[in-house]
Amino acid sequence: MNFSGIRAIYIYEMTRFFRTFFQSFISPIVSTSLYFVVFGTAIGSKIGTIDDVSYGAFIVPGLIMLNIMTQSTSFASFGIYLPKFVGTIFEILSAPINSFEIILGYVGAAVTKSLMIGVVVLITAHLFVDLTILHPFFMIVFLVLTCVSFSLFGFIIGVWAKNFDQVQMIPLLVLTPLVFLGGSFYSISMLPPIWQSISMFNPIFYLISGFRWSFFGTADVGIGLSLMAIAIFTCCCIGMITWIFKTGYRIKS
Amino acid sequence: MTPIVIVKNLSKTYSSKLIALDDISLEISEGEILALLGPNGAGKTTLISTICGIVNPSSGKIFVDGFDAIKDYRDARRLIGLVPQELVLDSFETVLNTLRFSRGLFGKPRNDNYLKEVLKKLSLWDKRDSPIMTLSGGMKRRVLIAKALSHEPRVLFLDEPTAGVDVELRKDMWALVNSLRASGVTVILTTHYIEEAEAIADRVGVMNQGKMLLLSDKKTLLKKMGKKELKIELHDPITAIPESLSAYKLILSEQRTALLYSYDTSANRTGITKLLTDISKAGLILKDVSTRQSSLEDIFTTLLEEKK
Ligand SMILES: Nc1ncnc2c1ncn2[C@@H]1O[C@H](COP(=O)(O)OP(=O)(O)O)[C@@H](O)[C@H]1O
Numbered sequence A: 001m002n003f004s005g006i007r008a009i010y011i012y013e014m015t016r017f018f019r020t021f022f023q024s025f026i027s028p029i030v031s032t033s034l035y036f037v038v039f040g041t042a043i044g045s046k047i048g049t050i051d052d053v054s055y056g057a058f059i060v061p062g063l064i065m066l067n068i069m070t071q072s073t074s075f076a077s078f079g080i081y082l083p084k085f086v087g088t089i090f091e092i093l094s095a096p097i098n099s100f101e102i103i104l105g106y107v108g109a110a111v112t113k114s115l116m117i118g119v120v121v122l123i124t125a126h127l128f129v130d131l132t133i134l135h136p137f138f139m140i141v142f143l144v145l146t147c148v149s150f151s152l153f154g155f156i157i158g159v160w161a162k163n164f165d166q167v168q169m170i171p172l173l174v175l176t177p178l179v180f181l182g183g184s185f186y187s188i189s190m191l192p193p194i195w196q197s198i199s200m201f202n203p204i205f206y207l208i209s210g211f212r213w214s215f216f217g218t219a220d221v222g223i224g225l226s227l228m229a230i231a232i233f234t235c236c237c238i239g240m241i242t243w244i245f246k247t248g249y250r251i252k253s
Numbered sequence B: 001m002t003p004i005v006i007v008k009n010l011s012k013t014y015s016s017k018l019i020a021l022d023d024i025s026l027e028i029s030e031g032e033i034l035a036l037l038g039p040n041g042a043g044k045t046t047l048i049s050t051i052c053g054i055v056n057p058s059s060g061k062i063f064v065d066g067f068d069a070i071k072d073y074r075d076a077r078r079l080i081g082l083v084p085q086e087l088v089l090d091s092f093e094t095v096l097n098t099l100r101f102s103r104g105l106f107g108k109p110r111n112d113n114y115l116k117e118v119l120k121k122l123s124l125w126d127k128r129d130s131p132i133m134t135l136s137g138g139m140k141r142r143v144l145i146a147k148a149l150s151h152e153p154r155v156l157f158l159d160e161p162t163a164g165v166d167v168e169l170r171k172d173m174w175a176l177v178n179s180l181r182a183s184g185v186t187v188i189l190t191t192h193y194i195e196e197a198e199a200i201a202d203r204v205g206v207m208n209q210g211k212m213l214l215l216s217d218k219k220t221l222l223k224k225m226g227k228k229e230l231k232i233e234l235h236d237p238i239t240a241i242p243e244s245l246s247a248y249k250l251i252l253s254e255q256r257t258a259l260l261y262s263y264d265t266s267a268n269r270t271g272i273t274k275l276l277t278d279i280s281k282a283g284l285i286l287k288d289v290s291t292r293q294s295s296l297e298d299i300f301t302t303l304l305e306e307k308k
């Protein structure tokens, strides 16, 4: 194993992140606060409780998921897209480092960054609502697995993308709608039956449901199903990445 | 001595069906400076990229110090440093940090003393904490060289190190290449400037359309291919070359004041003595004589024409 190579990539990625320290953290803090002002306080007071959980608290797991999913994806996709775009990737390709180690470096950094964002959002949320986490162990498992799988997903997007628009397109046009429609801000039992069935096809719905269960002990689907969903998603991403490096897809001619 | 780099029957066809390398074989000895010479699109960058692991070969083998570049890629790549053709750098990074990154990437433990040495050699030590975007083009090129040297490679590939660089800086680069060789590094550089190959290389490989047209010692190359031209300036212009000199296949210059005689330097007898005697016998008075050796440029042109 080329540990020093992994470390070099990881440190490089983290340095890039801390160079824009302020932007990195201020935007999730501001957006989380806005969600609480608008949804939690203004609208939430009209909704009351869902499964005995106040609406303000109910949206916290969804908000964290929304942030870490989009951030993991964009951190990892930009991480690998930038060297591809600038051309500095030549150095990584010519180094005595294998694809697994390259991914450990990039994805490891993306996971660290999005975990930090997740924690920042959680702390911000805590300022607005009282929170108790019923299953902290599962909460952390879901948090970490989501960061890992979506960082892997982001890595794939970054390799696939041919321009900046494409890097930004997927989180914006695919991820955000799926998160919103995946029950981040409502329980799907509030939807008409037809939309409930459609929601079952949204993979993100299972993740949010599982994550919410770890907070409140109530969920739209069983925790087992949620764990399985994230496992399948992670495996798909790993499979894709293995294929990418085997074939050199869009990295090596 | 076994060569440090061996390339055997290497071919590369890009997905666009373009044959960029066509059965290239090549051996590079430790400590030499090899120049790969060829026009744009000849396949020089592809050849280098394939050896360095950036491009997958379609067929053929590459060995670096006996290590298979594919199977033992870790051992092989540790020995190689690459300076790419374009100035690709992260503009926000500082000089010293980017060197630390490169060294780490290649699996070497941190050693700031060594990096200091490299930066001093490349006159970049004063700039170590400057962000790369504040450097000039020439400095950026040197940062790339420093990055390539940061893991103490034994073989250094320089892809067009002086493309678009003015004469002064080009000479600095040549001096640098020579000092690298003196420190024991094998240097392979690509260029389309013939003077460059002529000035610094020990051996020259001439490439065109993915083929290695010729690979030989620079001196032998010049000798083998080298024609010399003797220019005999006459005191008075003449209207035609005298009948008695027809055997020499002389050419009369445009101003009709000089005779040009081509001869092969490797031939036993050049015929110069006899020619000069015959000229004075013909009653012509000499003003001056000079010789000119054909340059690699001429050789290159000849080679390309031959292969057509
Ligand atoms: N990634 C690539 N995909 C397809 N064709 C390429 C690629 N890179 C280079 N080529 C083509 O291969 C040929 C050789 O290019 P290159 O090795 O860059 O030549 P040189 O460095 O001698 O100018 C050129 O015709 C070039 O257009």
Ligand SMILES: [Mg+2]
Pocket (backbone or CB within 6 Å): B044, B045, B046, B085, B159, B160
């Ligand atoms: Mg080139």
